[in-house]
Amino acid sequence: MDFMTNAKKYGVRAILLQGLTFLSVLTSAFMIWKGLSLFTNSESPVVVVLSGSMEPAYYRGDILFLNNGYSPIEVGEVVVYKLKDKPIPIVHRVLKVHTQRETGEQFLLTKGDNNSADDRGLYNPGQLWIQRDEIIGRVKGYVPYAGMGTIWMNDYPQLKIGLLGTLCVLSLFSNE
Incomplete structure (x- = not known):
């Protein structure tokens, strides 16, 4: 249907109400995300596994739930870390932990379960360890x-654009 026909049929107020409802849903989702971030102490409390590097523990498409508590990280834990100048976070297992005696600062070496070598090849040039502040969170649960x-x-x-467009149109012209 034409936008002007719908505007006359439902009235401008009804269309504005639908727009406000759509905005309130988006705002609520953002607030829930930020609340989870605060609760888990993680900038991203939920991530999706994008590669097969952690098989058979986690497969491509699994959703991981993270928590970034203050307790020391131990060998064997699965962590998500993000390197400076690299946009995509990496999900790998901690292989070695080095703790400085003076400061208690932790340095970590990671590796994907399905990879043959450790992650030093993925780190930034000259970097041998992941620092604790580069950790986004520890995996606490997942949905396959x-x-x-x-x-x-x-x-x-194209799928993303089509889906978002469809949702926008449905939310604006829905009777409820």
């Missing part, structure tokens, strides 16, 4: 394959 929609939308941008 629940993030495949995110991967499909990244692999096929």
